[in-house]
Amino acid sequence: MVDEEEEGTGPTSAAKQVSETVNQTLDWIFLGITWVILAVVLMVWAVVGAIFWIPLLIRAMLKFSISLTESIFEGHKPATAGKTLRDAVSFYRRGFVVAFEVVTREPLDGREEGPVAENRLLMEVLWALLVWYFIALLFGWIQASPLDLWDWFTSIPWGEYFGDLLRRFRT
Numbered sequence: 001m002v003d004e005e006e007e008g009t010g011p012t013s014a015a016k017q018v019s020e021t022v023n024q025t026l027d028w029i030f031l032g033i034t035w036v037i038l039a040v041v042l043m044v045w046a047v048v049g050a051i052f053w054i055p056l057l058i059r060a061m062l063k064f065s066i067s068l069t070e071s072i073f074e075g076h077k078p079a080t081a082g083k084t085l086r087d088a089v090s091f092y093r094r095g096f097v098v099a100f101e102v103v104t105r106e107p108l109d110g111r112e113e114g115p116v117a118e119n120r121l122l123m124e125v126l127w128a129l130l131v132w133y134f135i136a137l138l139f140g141w142i143q144a145s146p147l148d149l150w151d152w153f154t155s156i157p158w159g160e161y162f163g164d165l166l167r168r169f170r171t
Contacts, residue, residue, distance in 0.1 A: 038103050045095050052124060053092040055131035060088030 060081075067081035136142045144152075 034103060038099065041099055042096060045099060049092045049095045051132070052128050053088075055128040056088045056091055056124070058131055059127065060085045 064078065064081040064085045067078035071078045133142075137144075
């Protein structure tokens with residue numbers, strides 16, 4: 001007598017087929033959800049990346065120009081500044097590539113996730129704010145001078161502690 005499980009018609013075989021079908025369906029659903037979330041993340045990166053990319057380009061161009069001038073006088077090549085400029089130019093595009101690769105590739109090594117230098121993000125945010133402030137001031141989008149902003153900052157209740165600092169500089 002032939003065992004029903006060997007023929008593939010028994011209850012265990014049917015349960016395995018249903019389980020595989022359910023697993024495949026769930027895999028497709030989660031894959032679809034992953035792509036939708038990735039699309040949203042890439043739309044956010046399109047805005048956030050540009051907000052950081054333009055100040056980064058400005059800083060890299062300034063650094064490269066100063067290093068180039070120095071290197072002409074000193075007789076060497078500005079290799080480090082050149083790498084910084086290349087990295088700044090590719091920053092925005094790399095954000096899209098990295099997001100796509102991380103989601104679509106096999107699991108990553110922990111070694112690929114390097115620690116962010118201490119306060120690097122804070123310094124980049126402050127630099128971006130400063131650059132965008134001066135761009136807005138240059139184009140006349142805002143009329144507030146740095147002292148007007150300081151007065152506003154110190155008018156906030158917790159800002160009165162900093163008000164004395166401004167008064168000392170004005171006298």
